[in-house]
Amino acid sequence: MERSKREYDIVLFGATGFVGALTAEYLAAHAPADCRWAIAGRSRAKLERLRERLTEINPACATLPLVTADSTDAASLRALAGSARVVASTVGPYIWYGEGLVAACTEAGTDYLDLTGEPEFVDTMYVRHDARARETGARLVHSCGFDSAPHDLGVLFTVQQLPTGVPLRIDGFVRSNATFSGGTLASALTALGRGVQTARAARERKLHEPRLVGRRARAPIGAPHFSRETGAWALPLPTIDPQVIARSAAADERYGPDFRYRHFAAVKHLPVAIGGVAAAGAVAAATQLPPARAWLMSRYEAGQGPDEARRQRSWFTVRFVGEGGGRRVFTEVSGGDPGYDETAKILAEASLSLAFDKLPELAGQLTPAMAMGDTLIERLRAAGMRFRVADIR
Numbered sequence: 001m002e003r004s005k006r007e008y009d010i011v012l013f014g015a016t017g018f019v020g021a022l023t024a025e026y027l028a029a030h031a032p033a034d035c036r037w038a039i040a041g042r043s044r045a046k047l048e049r050l051r052e053r054l055t056e057i058n059p060a061c062a063t064l065p066l067v068t069a070d071s072t073d074a075a076s077l078r079a080l081a082g083s084a085r086v087v088a089s090t091v092g093p094y095i096w097y098g099e100g101l102v103a104a105c106t107e108a109g110t111d112y113l114d115l116t117g118e119p120e121f122v123d124t125m126y127v128r129h130d131a132r133a134r135e136t137g138a139r140l141v142h143s144c145g146f147d148s149a150p151h152d153l154g155v156l157f158t159v160q161q162l163p164t165g166v167p168l169r170i171d172g173f174v175r176s177n178a179t180f181s182g183g184t185l186a187s188a189l190t191a192l193g194r195g196v197q198t199a200r201a202a203r204e205r206k207l208h209e210p211r212l213v214g215r216r217a218r219a220p221i222g223a224p225h226f227s228r229e230t231g232a233w234a235l236p237l238p239t240i241d242p243q244v245i246a247r248s249a250a251a252d253e254r255y256g257p258d259f260r261y262r263h264f265a266a267v268k269h270l271p272v273a274i275g276g277v278a279a280a281g282a283v284a285a286a287t288q289l290p291p292a293r294a295w296l297m298s299r300y301e302a303g304q305g306p307d308e309a310r311r312q313r314s315w316f317t318v319r320f321v322g323e324g325g326g327r328r329v330f331t332e333v334s335g336g337d338p339g340y341d342e343t344a345k346i347l348a349e350a351s352l353s354l355a356f357d358k359l360p361e362l363a364g365q366l367t368p369a370m371a372m373g374d375t376l377i378e379r380l381r382a383a384g385m386r387f388r389v390a391d392i393r
Helices: 018-030 044-057 058-065 072-083 099-108 119-136 151-161 182-192 195-208 239-253 270-286 290-297 308-312 339-358 375-384
Strands: 010-013 035-039 066-068 083-091 109-113 139-141 168-176 216-218 224-228 232-236 258-267 316-323 325-336 365-368 385-391
Touching: 010 018, 010 099, 010 339, 018 035, 018 044, 018 339, 035 044, 044 058, 044 066, 044 239, 058 385, 072 083, 072 099, 072 224, 083 099, 083 339, 099 109, 099 139, 099 239, 109 339, 119 195, 119 232, 139 216, 139 339, 151 239, 151 316, 151 325, 151 339, 151 375, 151 385, 224 385, 239 316, 339 375, 375 385
Parallel strands: 010 035, 010 083, 035 066, 083 109, 109 139, 139 365, 168 258, 216 258
Antiparallel strands: 168 316, 224 232, 232 258, 316 325, 325 385
C-alpha cells in the first residue's frame, strides 16, 4: 500500500513498557491534532489501561487506536508495518526481540526507529536489511534515544561551528546524575555478555559496507586523562555513540577530509573515577558468566524504572571540544533525565519528524544525524533540549 494511504502516521510498538509509556504520554501531549497515531503491544488489556491514562492528558486519546502485535509473531508484525508510515519500537533487548519488526518494516517500505544501544544488533541489521531497505525506501534509524541522538546531533552542531574542508578533531565529555530501569539494565548486560558475537557482527559489517575513498572518519578509544577543558577526569566510554558519530561523518562531507571523534565520561573527583573504572570492569567480567548475568538482571524488574520525582532531579550535559582550521570551539548539549524523559522526547520527536518533515531523500540504515540532522535539532530545541555554543577561540 502507498505510504500516504496507510491507516496510521505513527505506531508506537512496546507502548506499555516503561519508556514506551513515557513516549506515548509525550505524543498524547505534543502530537499534532491531525496526526494519526496508535499504540501497539502484546496485551490488549495493558493497552486499554494505558489509553485511559493518556486520555487524562488529552481527551482526544479516548479513541486512540490499539494494535495488538507480538515480536514473536511475524504475521502480526507484517500487519503492523503495513498499516503505518512510521513505526517506533521500545522493545528490547533488541538482539532478542528486534529483528522481526525491522524485517517487516523493511519489506513494507515503512520507516523504523528504535532506542537500541546494542552494536551487535545495529551491525547485524545493516548486513541483513540495509540493501533491501534502500530498494523499498524504508529508513531504518537506530539509536534514537539518549543513545545516541544528543551525541550524534551535538557533533553535527559542533562541526557546523568549524571551518569546512579541513581535518576536524572533536572530543565529547558526558556528565549525568541519572539512574536506570530494568529494561536498560537488561540491554546493557546483554550487550556486555555478547562480546564475541559483537566483534563477529562488526567484522561481517565491514565486509558489506562500502569503503570510504579520499576521506577518513574515525572514532578511536581515547586514553584516560585529566581534561583541562572540562576540569574533570576523562574516562573512555565504550558505548555505541562513537560508532554512530563516525557513520554520520562518513556519510557527510561537512565533517571534513579527516574526522576523528573520542567519547568520554567526565568525572570530577579522581577516587570516584577509579571506583567507577573498577566497578565497570567487575560488571563486565560478571556478564561473561550466564548465572552472574542473570543475577544482575534480576536486581531490577523489567518494565520498572525511576519514579517521576527521581527523574525530575536528573540531568545530563555533553560538552564538546572541537578543533580544526586554526579554530577551537566549545559547544554543549544538555537536558533533563536522559534515559527516560529525554529519551521519550527524542523518540517521539524523531517519529514526528520522519512522518511530517521535509527531509533528505535517503533510505536504508541511517543515523539520526543522517536521517533528520538540523531538523531534529530544531525540534529538540523547541521541546526544551539545549544546543549552544559556549565559546569559540
